[in-house]
Amino acid sequence: xxxxxxxxxxxxxxxxxxxxxxxxxxxxxxxxxxxxxxxxxxxxxxxxxxxxxxxxxxxxxxxxxxxxxxxxxxxxxxxxxxxxxxxxxxxxxxxxxxxxxxxxxxxxxxxxxxxxxxxxxxxxxxxxxxx
Numbered sequence: 001x002x003x004x005x006x007x008x009x010x011x012x013x014x015x016x017x018x019x020x021x022x023x024x025x026x027x028x029x030x031x032x033x034x035x036x037x038x039x040x041x042x043x044x045x046x047x048x049x050x051x052x053x054x055x056x057x058x059x060x061x062x063x064x065x066x067x068x069x070x071x072x073x074x075x076x077x078x079x080x081x082x083x084x085x086x087x088x089x090x091x092x093x094x095x096x097x098x099x100x101x102x103x104x105x106x107x108x109x110x111x112x113x114x115x116x117x118x119x120x121x122x123x124x125x126x127x128x129x130x131x
Contacts, residue, residue, distance in 0.1 A: 057093040
C-alpha cells in the first residue's frame with residue numbers, strides 16, 4: 001500500500017513532528033520503493049503501511065527532537081514545544097518497525113541509533129621489556 005505525502009504529514013503532525021515538504025516527499029518516495037520486496041514476501045498491505053509509518057516516525061524523531069505540545073489560534077497565536085528524549089523515540093519506533101519487518105525490506109533505510117556511542121579508546125601500558 002502506497003504512503004502519500006498528505007498521510008505522511010498527518011502522521012508526523014499527530015506526533016508533533018514536522019519535516020519540510022520537499023524532504024518529506026523524498027522520504028515518502030524512498031519508503032514506497034520497497035513495495036516489491038514487501039509484496040514478494042507476502043506482507044499484507046496493512047502491515048506494509050504500518051511499517052512505513054513506523055519508519056517515517058523513526059526518521060522524524062532522528063531529524064529533530066522538538067515536539068509541538070500545544071497550539072492556539074484565532075489571533076492569540078501561540079505554540080508550545082517540549083523536547084523529548086531522542087533515545088526513547090528511537091527505541092519505540094525501531095522496536096515497532098523491526099517487529100513487523102521480518103524480511104528486512106526496510107533494513108538499509110533504518111537510521112543508526114543516534115544515541116549509541118560511536119567512539120572507542122584503548123588504554124595500554126608501554127612495554128617495559130620485562131620478562
